[in-house]
Amino acid sequence: xxxxxxxxxxxxxxxxxxxxxxxxxxxxxxxxxxxxxxxxxxxxxxxxxxxxxxxxxxxxxxxxxxxxxxxxxxxxxxxxxxxxxxxxxxxxxxxxxxxxxxxxxxxxxx
Amino acid sequence: xxxxxxxxxxxxxxxxxxxxxxxxxxxxxxxxxxxxxxxxxxxxxxxxxxxxxxxxxxxxxxxxxxxxxxxxxxxxxxxxxxxxxxxxxxxxxxxxxxxxxxxxxxxxxxxxxxxxxxxxxxxxxxxxxxxxxxxxxxxxxxxxxxxxxxxxxxxxxxxxxxxxxxxxxxxxxxxxxxxxxxxxxxxxxxxxxxxxxxxxxxxxxxxxxxxxxxxxxxxxxxxxxxxxxxxxxxxxxxxxxxxxxxxxxxxxxxxxxxxxxxxxxxxxxxxxxxxxxxxxxxxxxxxxxxxxxxxxxxxxxxxxxxxxxxxxxxxxxxxxxxxxxxxxxxxxxxxxxxxxxxxxxxxxxxxxxxxxxxxxxxxxxxxxxxxxxxxxxxxxxxxxxxxxxxxxxxxxxxxxxxxxxxxxxxxxxxxxxxxxxxxxxxxxxxxxxxxxxxxxxxxxxxxxxxxxxxxxxxxxxxxxxxxxxxxxxxxxxxxxxxxxxxxxxxxxxxxxxxxxxxxxxxxxxxxxxxxxxxxxxxxxxxxxxxxxxxxxxxxxxxxxxxxxxxxxxxxxxxxxxxxxxxxxxxxxxxxxxxxxxxxxxxxxxxxxxxxxxxxxxxxxxxxxxxxxxxxxxxxxxxxxxxxxxxxxxxxxx
Amino acid sequence: xxxxxxxxxxxxxxxxxxxxxxxxxxxxxxxxxxxxxxxxxxxxxxxxxxxxxxxxxxxxxxxxxxxxxxxxxxxxxxxxxxxxxxxxxxxxxxxxxxxxxxxxxxxxxxxxxxxxxxxxxxxxxxxxxxxxxxxxxxxxxxxxxxxxxxxxxxxxxxxxxxxxxxx
Numbered sequence: 001x002x003x004x005x006x007x008x009x010x011x012x013x014x015x016x017x018x019x020x021x022x023x024x025x026x027x028x029x030x031x032x033x034x035x036x037x038x039x040x041x042x043x044x045x046x047x048x049x050x051x052x053x054x055x056x057x058x059x060x061x062x063x064x065x066x067x068x069x070x071x072x073x074x075x076x077x078x079x080x081x082x083x084x085x086x087x088x089x090x091x092x093x094x095x096x097x098x099x100x101x102x103x104x105x106x107x108x109x110x
Numbered sequence: 111x112x113x114x115x116x117x118x119x120x121x122x123x124x125x126x127x128x129x130x131x132x133x134x135x136x137x138x139x140x141x142x143x144x145x146x147x148x149x150x151x152x153x154x155x156x157x158x159x160x161x162x163x164x165x166x167x168x169x170x171x172x173x174x175x176x177x178x179x180x181x182x183x184x185x186x187x188x189x190x191x192x193x194x195x196x197x198x199x200x201x202x203x204x205x206x207x208x209x210x211x212x213x214x215x216x217x218x219x220x221x222x223x224x225x226x227x228x229x230x231x232x233x234x235x236x237x238x239x240x241x242x243x244x245x246x247x248x249x250x251x252x253x254x255x256x257x258x259x260x261x262x263x264x265x266x267x268x269x270x271x272x273x274x275x276x277x278x279x280x281x282x283x284x285x286x287x288x289x290x291x292x293x294x295x296x297x298x299x300x301x302x303x304x305x306x307x308x309x310x311x312x313x314x315x316x317x318x319x320x321x322x323x324x325x326x327x328x329x330x331x332x333x334x335x336x337x338x339x340x341x342x343x344x345x346x347x348x349x350x351x352x353x354x355x356x357x358x359x360x361x362x363x364x365x366x367x368x369x370x371x372x373x374x375x376x377x378x379x380x381x382x383x384x385x386x387x388x389x390x391x392x393x394x395x396x397x398x399x400x401x402x403x404x405x406x407x408x409x410x411x412x413x414x415x416x417x418x419x420x421x422x423x424x425x426x427x428x429x430x431x432x433x434x435x436x437x438x439x440x441x442x443x444x445x446x447x448x449x450x451x452x453x454x455x456x457x458x459x460x461x462x463x464x465x466x467x468x469x470x471x472x473x474x475x476x477x478x479x480x481x482x483x484x485x486x487x488x489x490x491x492x493x494x495x496x497x498x499x500x501x502x503x504x505x506x507x508x509x510x511x512x513x514x515x516x517x518x519x520x521x522x523x524x525x526x527x528x529x530x531x532x533x534x535x536x537x538x539x540x541x542x543x544x545x546x547x548x549x550x551x552x553x554x555x556x557x558x559x560x561x562x563x564x565x566x567x568x569x570x571x572x573x574x575x576x577x578x579x580x581x582x583x584x585x586x587x588x589x590x591x592x593x594x595x596x597x598x599x600x601x602x603x604x605x606x607x608x609x610x611x612x613x614x615x616x617x618x619x620x621x622x623x624x625x626x627x628x629x630x631x632x633x634x635x636x637x638x639x640x641x642x643x644x645x646x647x648x649x650x651x652x653x654x655x656x657x658x659x660x661x662x663x664x665x666x667x668x669x670x671x672x673x674x675x676x677x678x679x680x681x682x683x684x685x686x687x688x689x690x691x692x693x694x695x696x697x698x699x700x701x702x703x704x705x706x707x708x709x710x711x712x713x714x715x716x717x718x719x720x721x722x723x724x725x726x727x728x729x730x731x732x733x734x735x736x737x738x739x740x741x742x743x744x745x746x747x
Numbered sequence: 748x749x750x751x752x753x754x755x756x757x758x759x760x761x762x763x764x765x766x767x768x769x770x771x772x773x774x775x776x777x778x779x780x781x782x783x784x785x786x787x788x789x790x791x792x793x794x795x796x797x798x799x800x801x802x803x804x805x806x807x808x809x810x811x812x813x814x815x816x817x818x819x820x821x822x823x824x825x826x827x828x829x830x831x832x833x834x835x836x837x838x839x840x841x842x843x844x845x846x847x848x849x850x851x852x853x854x855x856x857x858x859x860x861x862x863x864x865x866x867x868x869x870x871x872x873x874x875x876x877x878x879x880x881x882x883x884x885x886x887x888x889x890x891x892x893x894x895x896x897x898x899x900x901x902x903x904x905x906x907x908x909x910x911x912x913x914x
Binding site for chain 3: 001002003004005006007008009011012013015016017018019020021022023024026028029031032033035036039042043046047049050051053054055062063065066067069070072073074076077078079080081082083084085087088089090091092094100
Binding site: 727728731734735737738741742745746 | 838841842845846848849852853856
């Protein structure tokens with residue numbers, strides 16, 4: 001498979017995530033869209049690592065493929081931690097405002 | 111190589127030391143100590159000057175180089191002193207008369223606080239230092255340093271009693287008028303540097319007088335001399351920059367005697383006499399100098415006729431006499447000008463010191479209408495003042511006669527009209543001087559009883575300088591006796607010959623016949639004598655009458671309204687322009703701009719703040735748009 | 748067209764469809780379910796690329812743990828399509844346009860690169876296996892690995908502190 005298709009797929013997922021963030025007001029959906037974007041990036045990273053596995057870069061430095069996948073692993077780790085804290089914040093928010101609408105959070109205005 | 115004249119640095123350094131001691135220690139020195147230091151240092155300078163004079167007289171002239179003052183590529187200006195005949199004459203005048211006035215001041219200023227007393231002597235020493243620098247410098251830049259120095263000291267001393275606002279205004283006026291002249295001087299120096307590449311006297315003069323190397327056009331040389339003359343106008347109080355000198359009488363009287371009569375105001379004369387060769391090469395400027403000098407002489411003399419302040423009369427008389435000196439320079443009689451500087455230094459210093467003595471006795475009164483009959487109270491002052499009046503009126507054999515006669519004779523050679531006007535000035539001089547004398551010393555005392563009770567002869571420290579100056583005023587002219595009286599009698603001319611040799615070689619010399627010369631002398635002396643007798647008889651029985659001056663008398667009392675004229679055509683427009691700029695340009699333009707920036711930021715931020723909705727969605731949208739623009743710019747442009 | 752290609756295209760279509768439905772569906776619960784579909788599709792891609800470890804981790808962590816957490820929260824709040832806040836039409840349109848523009852710009856920029864047609868190793872290679880990654884994780888990356896456990900601990904404490912009822 002050529003790398004450009006992976007790029008295209010990852011970008012499509014990523015931009016879908018962006019559109020979601022821009023068009024929705026539900027903070028949980030926005031949060032999910034962020035997870036979607038993270039996953040698209042993960043996919044791209046893995047695709048690139050496998051692209052290098054087939055090229056001369058991997059021969060001079062065999063670790064390059066493994067390292068990229070380790071990065072993906074750590075991204076997942078951080079994402080998991082982030083989700084736990086983020087959801088806690090949303091729950092807290094809901095408890096205070098009885099809504100998950102981000103437009104209620106306009107304290108930055110003043 | 112080690113010329114004995116290399117030690118001339120002592121002459122200016124001694125007063126400088128005096129200035130430093132008096133200036134720095136003014137809070138700790140008693141009156142007698144600071145007076146002793148002030149006078150003593152000048153006296154030591156005088157002794158060195160005498161030594162230098164005899165050295166120069168035996169033919170030893172020298173340019174002493176000490177260090178490079180300015181050294182920029184091709185332009186080298188050394189800190190050099192030039193000692194020649196002209197310098198040595200001026201050295202004697204400055205240190206000699208300066209010393210006498212210092213001694214006089216120790217008594218005159220005795221009522222001041224010790225602190226102010228020391229300050230006064232510090233200023234006076236600084237003045238002597240600057241003046242010596244002015245005459246000793248071997249190039250125009252060193253001269254300019256002294257030139258500015260004396261201007262500064264003049265300002266400081268006019269405003270010595272700085273708690274009086276009027277005195278401060280007078281000091282400011284003197285300073286500003288001098289600055290106008292200084293600008294001319296400075297421009298002339300720049301012009302010289304750009305055309306000649308040097309400001310050393312001997313370089314410049316050789317360059318100019320040597321027809322082979324002379325690349326200066328007539329325009330150049332006329333311009334340079336004119337600008338130098340503008341400098342002289344300011345410093346030596348000539349039309350149109352003369353009005354500061356009468357106002358400068360706000361300073362203590364010895365200061366008027368030293369700075370505004372004997373030395374500083376003659377700096378312009380010295381400068382032109384020093385640059386004589388330049389002026390000889392520029393006949394147009396010479397004409398201007400003569401005309402300006404003569405008109406100043408006449409104008410100031412007419413004003414002096416109607417003044418009632420004893421010092422004002424003397425001030426206008428000084429302006430008038432300076433006019434004569436410029437007339438002499440303008441007609442090429444450089445020796446005559448220097449001669450008159452010397453005799454004038456004697457008798458005018460004497461007149462001022464005499465006036466100071468009178469003012470001292472009168473307890474500060476300066477109006478001659480309130481004086482009279484002082485003869486019997488102050489005999490020494492009276493006698494010396496009378497001698498000085500005779501000298502300035504040009505009575506033979508007093509010193510003024512010889513110098514004034516030489517100038518008038520030279521003027522006649524050039525143009526009889528100049529002579530005629532000059533004689534008219536001399537007549538007025540005799541008249542107003544004897545009006546002053548008669549109103550002050552003759553007749554009945556017109557002041558209050560307390561003043562009459564207080565009248566006394568001044569102490570010895572004041573009268574001895576008066577006596578010495580009186581002797582000099584009488585015999586000072588004898589070193590310049592004209593050829594027709596005594597062959598080889600004009601020793602000053604012989605002495606100064608080397609300085610003016612080049613000029614004399616260029617200017618054609620036609621000598622008057624003896625008969626003409628006798629006739630000229632006779633006419634001027636007779637006319638002056640007539641004026642003298644008329645004034646004596648008219649004013650010795652002067653009674654105070656209260657009546658408004660009318661007609662020409664009123665114009666003269668008000669000094670031809672020159673101050674008012676300057677006020678109207680220069681000061682007022684300048685002030686209104688300044689006001690305009692202050693109100694319109696400053697307030698609206700500059701302040702408006704500065705405040706406008708502040709207001710614009712304030713207003714703009716208030717508008718931009720509306721963009722801050724506080725809603726996360728908008729921020730994210732903006733962020734995405736920003737990223738989009740960033741990518742487009744980065745990847746496609 | 749080999750089996751790999753067929754799988755690639757069908758998984759891609761599934762992932763995109765799921766992603767669009769995540770954004771488009773009204774009910775948050777549906778969004779979550781569609782997101783799980785996306786994650787499964789992406790895990791399928793990982794398997795195609797022979798990154799078995801990541802495929803498993805993706806399913807366990809994302810589809811298993813994280814999405815369950817999301818579902819849990821949504822159900823806890825009793826959110827449904829009716830309580831869904833509506834966004835302004837214009838803003839939605841603007842979001843859509845700018846997102847699409849970003850996509851077009853990036854695609855057109857990246858498709859020009861000379862590396863665009865590089866081949867990706869499909870199926871082969873053992874670098875994505877658990878054995879290789881485990882070795883790397885416990886030799887070169889042992890320190891970050893341990894630190895990530897501290898991160899989890901702090902995240903847990905943070906979640907507890909934030910979620911605690913105010914007194």
